[in-house]
Amino acid sequence: MLLAAFEFPHIDELFRWKGLFFGDTAYEINKTSLLVLISSVMILLIFVGGSRRMRLIPTKLQSILEMTFEFIDHGITRDVVGKDAGRFTPFLGSLFLFILFLNFWEIVPFIQFPPTARFAIPLYLALQTYFIYWYLGFRHNGYRYLTGHLFPAGVPKALYILVTPIELVQIVIVRPFSLAVRLLANMMAGHILLTALALLTAYALENAPIIAIGPFLLNVGVTGFELLVGFLQAYIFTLLTAVYIADSIHPDH
Amino acid sequence: MHDILLAVQEAGELKDGLSSIGAGIAYGAAAIGPGIGIGIVVGNAITAMARQPEMSGPIRTTMFLGIAFTEALALFGFVLFFLAKG
Numbered sequence: 001m002l003l004a005a006f007e008f009p010h011i012d013e014l015f016r017w018k019g020l021f022f023g024d025t026a027y028e029i030n031k032t033s034l035l036v037l038i039s040s041v042m043i044l045l046i047f048v049g050g051s052r053r054m055r056l057i058p059t060k061l062q063s064i065l066e067m068t069f070e071f072i073d074h075g076i077t078r079d080v081v082g083k084d085a086g087r088f089t090p091f092l093g094s095l096f097l098f099i100l101f102l103n104f105w106e107i108v109p110f111i112q113f114p115p116t117a118r119f120a121i122p123l124y125l126a127l128q129t130y131f132i133y134w135y136l137g138f139r140h141n142g143y144r145y146l147t148g149h150l151f152p153a154g155v156p157k158a159l160y161i162l163v164t165p166i167e168l169v170q171i172v173i174v175r176p177f178s179l180a181v182r183l184l185a186n187m188m189a190g191h192i193l194l195t196a197l198a199l200l201t202a203y204a205l206e207n208a209p210i211i212a213i214g215p216f217l218l219n220v221g222v223t224g225f226e227l228l229v230g231f232l233q234a235y236i237f238t239l240l241t242a243v244y245i246a247d248s249i250h251p252d253h
Numbered sequence: 254m255h256d257i258l259l260a261v262q263e264a265g266e267l268k269d270g271l272s273s274i275g276a277g278i279a280y281g282a283a284a285i286g287p288g289i290g291i292g293i294v295v296g297n298a299i300t301a302m303a304r305q306p307e308m309s310g311p312i313r314t315t316m317f318l319g320i321a322f323t324e325a326l327a328l329f330g331f332v333l334f335f336l337a338k339g
Contacts, residue, residue, distance in 0.1 A: 240318070
C-alpha cells in the first residue's frame with residue numbers, strides 16, 4: 001500500500017538524451033554517440049597498445065588479448081565458418097568486441113546506459129552483416145545462392161508454393177530484423193529493469209526505509225545478471241553472423 | 254455540452270486503458286511459446302551433455318543458437334508491447 005503511489009517515468013526519459021556538443025546540427029553528440037566513440041577509441045588503444053611489444057612469455061594484458069583472440073578465432077570463426085576461414089576473424093572479432101564494450105556500459109557505475117539500447121546501433125550492425133552475407137553468397141555461388149535457398153532440394157514440387165515465400169521472407173526480412181531486435185530488446189529490457197529497481201529503492205528509502213533492502217539486493221543481483229546478458233548477446237550476435245556467413249559460403253551444409 | 258466533453262475525455266481514457274491491457278496481453282501471450290521452447294532446447298542440451306560430456310563444446314554452441322532463434326519471438330512481443338502501448 002505504501003508503494004502504491006510510485007509512478008514510473010515515461011519510456012522516453014530513460015532512452016532520449018539531450019545533445020552535449022554541436023547541438024542542433026547534424027553532428028550533434030549526445031550520451032549515446034559519445035559512448036560509442038569512447039568505446040571505439042578504448043578498443044583501439046587496448047588492442048594496438050597491447051600488441052606492440054609481444055613477448056614469448058606474455059604479460060598479463062598480452063595473455064588476456066591472446067585469450068580473446070583464441071576465443072574468437074577458434075570458438076567462433078574456425079568452429080562455425082570453417083577451418084580455412086581465418087580471414088573472417090578480424091571482422092567477427094571487431095564486431096564482438098564493439099558490441100561487448102557497448103553492452104558493458106550498462107553496468108558501469110554513473111554511466112549506466114547501454115548504447116545498444118538505441119535502435120540505430122543494432123540496426124546498423126545487422127545491416128552490415130546483411131550486406132556482407134548477400135555479397136559473399138553471390139560471390140561464392142552466383143545465382144545458385146538465391147535459388148538454393150528459395151527452392152531447397154528434396155522438397156516435393158507442389159510444396160514450393162508454400163516454402164518459397166516463407167524462405168524469401170526469412171532471408172530478406174526476418175534474418176536482419178531479428179538480429180537487430182534481439183540485441184536491442186535484451187539491452188533495453190535490462191536497462192528498464194535496472195532503472196525500475198533503482199527508482200523503487202530510492203522511493204522506498206523516502207517512505208518506508210525497511211522495505212528498501214528488497215529492491216536494493218535485487219538490483220545488485222540483476223546487475224550481475226546483466227554482466228552475463230551483455231556478454232551472451234555479443235556472443236550470440238557474432239555467432240549468428242558467423243552462421244550466416246558460413247551459410248553463404250557453403251549453402252548446402 | 255459539459256456532458257459531451259466528459260464523455261469524449263472518458264472515451265480517450267478508455268482507449269488508453271484498453272491499449273495498455275492489449276499490450277500487456279500481447280507480451281504475455283508472446284512469452285508463452287518461447288518459454289516452453291527454450292525449456293525444451295536447454296533440457297535436451299543438458300541431457301546430451303550428460304550423456305556425452307566430451308561433446309559439450311559443440312552442444313553448447315548449438316544450444317545458444319537454438320535459444321537465440323526461439324527467443325526472437327518473445328522479443329518481437331516485447332517490442333510490440335511498446336508499439337501497442339504507444
